[in-house]
Amino acid sequence: MKALLWTGVNETSVADVPDPGVQDPEDVVVKVSRSVTCGSDLHLIGGYVPFMQQGDVLGHEFLGEVVETGPNVARHRVGDRVVVSSFIACGRCWFCRNELYSACDNGNTNPAVTEALWGYAPGGCFGYSHAMGGYQGSHAQYVRVPFADVGAFTVPDDVSDERALFASDSASTGWMGADLGGVKPGDVVAVWGAGAVGQLAARAAMLLGAERVIVVDRFEYRLASTERHIGCETLNYERDDVQAELRERSGGRGPDVCIEAVGMEAHGPGYAYDQVKQQLRLQTDRPTAVREAVLACRKAGTVFVLGVFAGVVDKFPLGAVMNKGLTVRGAQLHGQRYVPMLLDRMSKGELVTEHLATHVMPLTDGPRGYDLFKNKEDGNLRSVFLPNG
Ligand SMILES: NC(=O)c1ccc[n+]([C@@H]2O[C@H](COP(=O)([O-])OP(=O)(O)OC[C@H]3O[C@@H](n4cnc5c(N)ncnc54)[C@H](O)[C@@H]3O)[C@@H](O)[C@H]2O)c1
Numbered sequence: 372m373k374a375l376l377w378t379g380v381n382e383t384s385v386a387d388v389p390d391p392g393v394q395d396p397e398d399v400v401v402k403v404s405r406s407v408t409c410g411s412d413l414h415l416i417g418g419y420v421p422f423m424q425q426g427d428v429l430g431h432e433f434l435g436e437v438v439e440t441g442p443n444v445a446r447h448r449v450g451d452r453v454v455v456s457s458f459i460a461c462g463r464c465w466f467c468r469n470e471l472y473s474a475c476d477n478g479n480t481n482p483a484v485t486e487a488l489w490g491y492a493p494g495g496c497f498g499y500s501h502a503m504g505g506y507q508g509s510h511a512q513y514v515r516v517p518f519a520d521v522g523a524f525t526v527p528d529d530v531s532d533e534r535a536l537f538a539s540d541s542a543s544t545g546w547m548g549a550d551l552g553g554v555k556p557g558d559v560v561a562v563w564g565a566g567a568v569g570q571l572a573a574r575a576a577m578l579l580g581a582e583r584v585i586v587v588d589r590f591e592y593r594l595a596s597t598e599r600h601i602g603c604e605t606l607n608y609e610r611d612d613v614q615a616e617l618r619e620r621s622g623g624r625g626p627d628v629c630i631e632a633v634g635m636e637a638h639g640p641g642y643a644y645d646q647v648k649q650q651l652r653l654q655t656d657r658p659t660a661v662r663e664a665v666l667a668c669r670k671a672g673t674v675f676v677l678g679v680f681a682g683v684v685d686k687f688p689l690g691a692v693m694n695k696g697l698t699v700r701g702a703q704l705h706g707q708r709y710v711p712m713l714l715d716r717m718s719k720g721e722l723v724t725e726h727l728a729t730h731v732m733p734l735t736d737g738p739r740g741y742d743l744f745k746n747k748e749d750g751n752l753r754s755v756f757l758p759n760g
Pocket residue numbers: 408409410411412413414540541544563564565566567568569587588589590593608632633634635636637638639640659660676677678679702703704752
């Protein structure tokens with residue numbers, strides 16, 4: 372089969388690799404109809420997460436058709452149209468029973484790396500390096516889905532592929548940020564990053580009853596897309612005084628919940644300083660937007676970090692966290708907790724995502740799709756690949 376591989380720092384290519392098959396009784400094999408780029412892939416492709424191996428198949432946000440089922444699969448049959456949560460979870464460990472699926476104890480078959488880095492290993496993820504289990508990704512004609520009864524969800528007939536696709540990763544992530552960030556009716560919510568994750572966090576905040584939602588970025592086309600398709604307010608940090616505007620728009624108090632959807636490759640204030648330190652390996656990540664969120668947040672508010680970080684950061688405003696009484700949280704998505712609810716909202720038209728698929732192309736154009744996405748060119752929000760035509 373054809374697959375899009377990581378072949379070195381800032382290098383991807385399409386090549387033939389062996390077809391996957393059922394390995395465990397709880398697996399299914401999915402014929403991928405759509406697989407999409409994610410900001411997380413950029414961190415892998417750029418070498419910021421140094422646990423990729425040449426020839427690893429990329430991709431973790433996808434939808435397709437079940438073509439093979441293991442003997443213990445009860446919820447799926449050959450022919451089912453399924454969307455699959457990007458994080459791989461067993462469904463029965465202590466964490467899964469508490470709906471903390473990305474913390475699953477059995478999803479990551481290679482826990483030693485992250486145990487050494489973080490104390491305990493999170494679950495596994497498709498196409499997300501050997502620190503997250505070394506699973507092959509979904510930018511391929513076929514993908515093996517472990518624990519399929521837990522992680523794969525049948526898509527209702529009235530939800531299109533273009534819409535359901537995003538339940539896999541970006542919509543679940545965005546929803547988790549608003550939900551676990553504790554957004555309540557009447558809240559003012561600020562979101563850093565107008566990519567798919569930030570936009571869908573903003574939409575989730577609105578659906579949870581926030582009174583004002585403000586999304587911050589520097590790309591006008593992304594802010595315009597957010598205003599048009601999500602229906603909330605925006606700020607351009609290259610033009611607006613973000614801290615002053617957020618104070619003003621929250622009645623002088625500061626946003627109740629601040630959601631960071633940018634991650635370790637942030638731009639903006641302090642960029643040059645952070646980039647030099649990152650390149651010298653004195654810090655692994657650029658926490659620019661996290662710092663901004665911590666400063667902007669109202670006293671006793673919550674900052675939720677959705678953006679991916681790998682290790683240690685410099686100049687983290689711990690004094691502000693402590694003295695303002697903030698709650699700071701973060702997580703990889705607990706997708707299995709949200710996908711059925713998201714599909715239901717998609718079916719009712721409350722959650723629309725089609726506008727995020729700005730560039731749809733055959734898998735063989737994958738390297739170009741990543742260039743457009745990485746450089747934010749040609750109005751790109753996400754590139755969607757069609758591995759089977
Ligand atoms: N927690 C999870 O489970 C999870 C799941 C999916 C993605 N992510 C992460 O979420 C982040 C966003 O993903 P995406 O797909 O939307 O990425 P993206 O690259 O499409 O968007 C990131 C946006 O952040 C903006 N940005 C950069 N610096 C900024 C700053 N200082 N202030 C405000 N905006 C700034 C960029 O201009 C860009 O528009 C990434 O770090 C990704 O790895 C996390």
